[in-house]
Amino acid sequence: MPTDLDTLAREQLSQVLRDHPDPVALDPDEDLVQTYGITSLNKVLFLTSLCKAAEVGLDKFTEDDLARMRTLGDVVDALRPHAPLKG
Amino acid sequence: MTESIINRIIAARPDHDGAITVTGLGHRTTMPLAEFHDRAKAVACALRRRGIGAGDRIGILSANRLEWVLLDLAALMIKAQTAGFEPGKFSPDSDLIERYELDVLYTDAPLSDDAPSRAMPISTIAGDAEEATAALDPVEWGATECTTVKFTSGSTGAPKGLEATVGSIDSSLHAVQSLFDHRPGDDILTFLPLSLLQQRYWLYSALYWGHDITITTYQSVFAVMPTVRPTVVMGVPAFFDTAKRHLESSLADGVEPAKAAAELFGDRIRYLWTGSAPADPTTLRFYNEAGLPIYEGYGLNETCITTKNHPGAHREGSVGRPLPGKEIVIDDEGVVCVRSDHPVNTAYTYAAPGDSERMFKPGGVVRTGDLGRLDEDGFLYILGRADDVIVLDNAKKIIVRPVETRFRDTGAVAECVLYCPSPAGLVAVVSPHPGPVDTTAIAQALATVNAASEPDERICRVIVADEPFTVDNGLLTSQFKPIRKRIADRYRDRIDDPKAGIHAH
Numbered sequence: 001m002p003t004d005l006d007t008l009a010r011e012q013l014s015q016v017l018r019d020h021p022d023p024v025a026l027d028p029d030e031d032l033v034q035t036y037g038i039t040s041l042n043k044v045l046f047l048t049s050l051c052k053a054a055e056v057g058l059d060k061f062t063e064d065d066l067a068r069m070r071t072l073g074d075v076v077d078a079l080r081p082h083a084p085l086k087g
Numbered sequence: 088m089t090e091s092i093i094n095r096i097i098a099a100r101p102d103h104d105g106a107i108t109v110t111g112l113g114h115r116t117t118m119p120l121a122e123f124h125d126r127a128k129a130v131a132c133a134l135r136r137r138g139i140g141a142g143d144r145i146g147i148l149s150a151n152r153l154e155w156v157l158l159d160l161a162a163l164m165i166k167a168q169t170a171g172f173e174p175g176k177f178s179p180d181s182d183l184i185e186r187y188e189l190d191v192l193y194t195d196a197p198l199s200d201d202a203p204s205r206a207m208p209i210s211t212i213a214g215d216a217e218e219a220t221a222a223l224d225p226v227e228w229g230a231t232e233c234t235t236v237k238f239t240s241g242s243t244g245a246p247k248g249l250e251a252t253v254g255s256i257d258s259s260l261h262a263v264q265s266l267f268d269h270r271p272g273d274d275i276l277t278f279l280p281l282s283l284l285q286q287r288y289w290l291y292s293a294l295y296w297g298h299d300i301t302i303t304t305y306q307s308v309f310a311v312m313p314t315v316r317p318t319v320v321m322g323v324p325a326f327f328d329t330a331k332r333h334l335e336s337s338l339a340d341g342v343e344p345a346k347a348a349a350e351l352f353g354d355r356i357r358y359l360w361t362g363s364a365p366a367d368p369t370t371l372r373f374y375n376e377a378g379l380p381i382y383e384g385y386g387l388n389e390t391c392i393t394t395k396n397h398p399g400a401h402r403e404g405s406v407g408r409p410l411p412g413k414e415i416v417i418d419d420e421g422v423v424c425v426r427s428d429h430p431v432n433t434a435y436t437y438a439a440p441g442d443s444e445r446m447f448k449p450g451g452v453v454r455t456g457d458l459g460r461l462d463e464d465g466f467l468y469i470l471g472r473a474d475d476v477i478v479l480d481n482a483k484k485i486i487v488r489p490v491e492t493r494f495r496d497t498g499a500v501a502e503c504v505l506y507c508p509s510p511a512g513l514v515a516v517v518s519p520h521p522g523p524v525d526t527t528a529i530a531q532a533l534a535t536v537n538a539a540s541e542p543d544e545r546i547c548r549v550i551v552a553d554e555p556f557t558v559d560n561g562l563l564t565s566q567f568k569p570i571r572k573r574i575a576d577r578y579r580d581r582i583d584d585p586k587a588g589i590h591a592h
Contacts, residue, residue, distance in 0.1 A: 037508065037583075039325075039329065039509075040510065041305060041325070045309045045333050048309055058310055
């Protein structure tokens with residue numbers, strides 16, 4: 001079980017991407033749609049899985065929040081205030 | 088014909104316990120359908136006060152929300168027609184209002200100070216729903232009258248408008264009910280745009296047969312399913328493919344199939360519905376083996392639901408048998424033709440010259456353009472699509488041929504073939520003219536084509552082939568048509584690489 005949010009987010013993103021790339025190789029500043037080809041459906045799957053793994057309530061976020069999460073870094077920043085995990 | 092569902096649901100307040108839920112990330116509203124009916128009546132009264140009534144047309148350009156369906160039912164109550172526009176595909180401007188002859192347009196898009204006076208925020212409907220109701224003059228829809236205009240991809244790039252008859256809606260709903268027996272205790276989940284008439288069918292079904300309905304958006308669907316606990320999910324292949332990949336990850340982590348399915352879909356699934364594009368047979372098998380029955384069907388906007396596999400008649404590889412009121416004939420060229428007792432319509436209302444004649448034939452027959460065969464028991468198998476259609480994960484359909492032709496007609500390339508590797512947009516593989524490649528001219532052509540295309544048809548990148556497509560190198564048929572699959576196979580790495588190619592600006 002990873003102990004930091006960033007690592008957890010990378011692992012969960014890798015899970016939803018078609019080729020399951022190495023989580024370490026994922027760039028937190030790259031656009032999730034343009035670079036990683038993540039669909040709207042995959043994006044919410046990613047957030048759902050990450051919230052579950054990080055023990056963050058999904059009800060903390062709205063569709064507008066989701067739309068603002070353009071990069072992996074944005075997602076981590078959005079979860080951090082609500083996460084018991086450090087990182 | 089049996090009782091008109093449309094006329095019954097507008098005249099009678101539901102006396103059952105069915106409920107409607109509208110939900111998404113961070114919000115959920117649930118109310119009894121009887122209360123929903125009262126609110127829709129209040130909206131109908133407000134529309135009447137604004138001078139909207141029988142024969143008028145109400146445009147709705149909005150994401151899925153409670154006000155959308157309140158407006159839809161209210162319009163039925165006053166015999167006004169709706170025109171549902173897909174967000175992102177249309178703009179709430181004067182052109183839209185004039186082109187589609189709208190008396191009023193309700194939208195969730197921000198309205199500027201110079202917005203047309205007939206455009207109104209859809210949020211105002213929430214206030215209308217709270218107001219007192221007055222008696223409404225009773226209305227009745229005839230079977231050949233049209234409640235709504237639906238829009239379907241057009242060969243010219245502009246969507247074709249098709250008005251749907253009450254008879255076709257009633258007939259389809261009765262037919263589906265005879266196959267699936269939706270009943271109290273069922274909760275049908277719909278997340279595709281409500282501008283697609285078929286998504287509103289499930290509201291009408293809920294009002295009539297007393298089951299629950301949940302409306303969400305495709306952005307939220309995976310987030311809400313486990314807590315909504317639907318019994319039926321109305322989806323499309325791309326949705327089920329995405330869910331399958333997620334479930335496979337869970338199974339790889341050692342989670343039991345039933346537990347993984349329940350975590351994603353909730354624990355009450357009775358069956359899954361798929362249509363609108365051909366489903367991958369391995370996906371269908373995966374769900375059936377995981378204990379989630381999935382039923383594929385077939386139909387076009389012009390025919391409505393035509394065939395459907397269902398618990399009583401299901402044959403792998405087929406799209407099912409014709410629904411009651413539908414008949415399939417395979418013509419001499421192998422094309423699927425559909426005859427309906429109650430046709431959706433006999434012509435488009437808005438289309439390029441010749442479009443209606445190509446699709447609609449005498450006697451309530453639609454020539455689909457799809458190739459198919461019937462087996463000895465009447466199950467239909469679709470063998471190919473006459474038009475190359477890309478269906479996005481939100482069920483948007485893009486007919487690629489007109490866009491490819493537009494690119495080729497710029498003169499900058501010899502051929503163009505489009506793919507959709509990711510939601511970032513379409514990717515073109517172009518065959519250069521023999522000789523030195525003029526990337527500047529191709530980039531200019533890309534800009535020209537995008538400027539002339541609909542938003543969904545935008546090409547984000549162009550891959551220039553290493554050599555022109557030829558019959559000899561296996562990329563053209565003997566009739567010199569590009570062979571889509573071989574071209575994709577040869578340039579797969581570059582099609583999938585978001586950094587490859589000439590990018591649109």
